[in-house]
Amino acid sequence: MTPSRPPLSPYYTEDHEAFRAQVRRFVEKECAPHIEQWEKAETLPRELHKKAAAAGILGMGYAEDCGGLGVHDPFYAIVLTEELARAGSGGLIASLLSHGIASPPIARAGTPEQKQKFVAPVLAGDKIGALAITEPSGGSDVAAIKTTAVRDGDHYVVNGSKTFITSGMRADFITTAVRTGGEGMNGVSLLVVEAGMPGFTRSPLHKMGWWCSDTATLYFDNVRVPVANRVGAENAGFMAIMLNFNNERIMLAAQAMAFSQVCYDEALAYARERQTFGKPLIRNQVIRHKLAEMRMRIDAVRAQLELLAWRVGKGATPVAELSLLKVLATETFERVAGEAVQVLGGAGYLQGSKVERLYRETKVLTIGGGSREIMLDLAARQMGY
Numbered sequence: 001m002t003p004s005r006p007p008l009s010p011y012y013t014e015d016h017e018a019f020r021a022q023v024r025r026f027v028e029k030e031c032a033p034h035i036e037q038w039e040k041a042e043t044l045p046r047e048l049h050k051k052a053a054a055a056g057i058l059g060m061g062y063a064e065d066c067g068g069l070g071v072h073d074p075f076y077a078i079v080l081t082e083e084l085a086r087a088g089s090g091g092l093i094a095s096l097l098s099h100g101i102a103s104p105p106i107a108r109a110g111t112p113e114q115k116q117k118f119v120a121p122v123l124a125g126d127k128i129g130a131l132a133i134t135e136p137s138g139g140s141d142v143a144a145i146k147t148t149a150v151r152d153g154d155h156y157v158v159n160g161s162k163t164f165i166t167s168g169m170r171a172d173f174i175t176t177a178v179r180t181g182g183e184g185m186n187g188v189s190l191l192v193v194e195a196g197m198p199g200f201t202r203s204p205l206h207k208m209g210w211w212c213s214d215t216a217t218l219y220f221d222n223v224r225v226p227v228a229n230r231v232g233a234e235n236a237g238f239m240a241i242m243l244n245f246n247n248e249r250i251m252l253a254a255q256a257m258a259f260s261q262v263c264y265d266e267a268l269a270y271a272r273e274r275q276t277f278g279k280p281l282i283r284n285q286v287i288r289h290k291l292a293e294m295r296m297r298i299d300a301v302r303a304q305l306e307l308l309a310w311r312v313g314k315g316a317t318p319v320a321e322l323s324l325l326k327v328l329a330t331e332t333f334e335r336v337a338g339e340a341v342q343v344l345g346g347a348g349y350l351q352g353s354k355v356e357r358l359y360r361e362t363k364v365l366t367i368g369g370g371s372r373e374i375m376l377d378l379a380a381r382q383m384g385y
Contacts, residue, residue: 011306023083026055031087038212044095051344053125067120074309078254085258088354090361091213098167101248102175104131105240109232129172132162143185149178158223168216169204172233183239190231197341199223248328248369256329256365257301259358263340266355270344290339299334320382323375330366337362
């Protein structure tokens with residue numbers, strides 16, 4: 001099935017469309033045929049990262065000194081998200097692209113040695129990175145993290161735990177938020193904890209959706225992490241985390257938009273093919289109205305997403321608008337996925353369909369990267385309410 005495409009846009013060039021075709025070939029050959037198998041296994045094969053690197057997927061958005069392609073246009077990331085979404089699995093994107101939240105702080109603030117040790121191997125598909133911020137005691141309040149890192153000579157001794165960590169089981173390194181100073185935002189640092197360090201353990205978590213994306217709780221019991229693994233200055237990690245959130249939120253909005261499009265495409269195709277009472281389902285006015293409303297909501301999200309991506313590409317940091325976009329996009333995904341299940345009826349309730357899987361995955365996008373409630377309050381405060 002060929003997905004419906006948005007109208008011609010001033011934001012996309014022939015290079016973007018060439019990249020789209022490249023990613024589409026990768027998805028059709030390396031991903032789509034295996035999604036059910038990976039979902040049941042609750043993990044992705046490590047070799048998929050190597051194949052993605054060879055396809056030019058992992059290095060997009062990173063500088064050449066990190067092993068990247070030197071292209072920072074956010075519209076490539078949107079194209080990548082749209083095409084990966086065609087496989088019909090949020091877990092595929094979350095796990096394959098977990099470096100998209102783990103590596104940017106190192107790429108932005110790390111030393112040349114850190115970039116070569118931690119970022120370059122990930123972009124080459126040889127290693128997997130994860131980001132660890134959320135703790136069992138709280139998630140959105142980054143300034144209140146409790147995992148401690150006490151300086152001891154050339155090392156920090158880390159104690160505490162993290163949870164809901166995407167790629168936490170497979171990751172070769174974890175960019176970890178720790179408390180190196182006093183209370184509040186000014187006492188937070190970022191350390192890179194490496195797999196195999198004594199005292200570092202992890203256990204898997206099982207979820208409603210994103211089945212093929214492994215998720216873990218991490219435990220740190222007197223883990224000795226070299227000072228050389230600290231990213232940026234001591235007690236200066238909070239701002240790096242906040243900058244990371246801005247990019248994460250725009251990409252979560254892109255995911256919600258892309259998955260909404262997939263649900264719409266699936267519902268449209270089904271409505272045209274399904275015969276009820278001697279005529280195609282789409283001949284019923286109520287179904288046509290559902291499809292029209294779905295398209296209307298998706299187009300609204302796309303318009304705001306592309307505008308904000310353009311602004312971000314020009315160096316702007318529209319925190320309030322990005323927060324509101326994430327809410328709009330994820331609520332649209334919830335609405336569209338629900339309506340798609342309704343259009344497909346019993347077929348939409350059976351495991352194995354894209355619509356059923358994506359319907360289960362709607363909630364994670366309204367929670368991860370900042371919950372709907374947190375986003376609305378952040379936007380309100382940014383706008384001076």
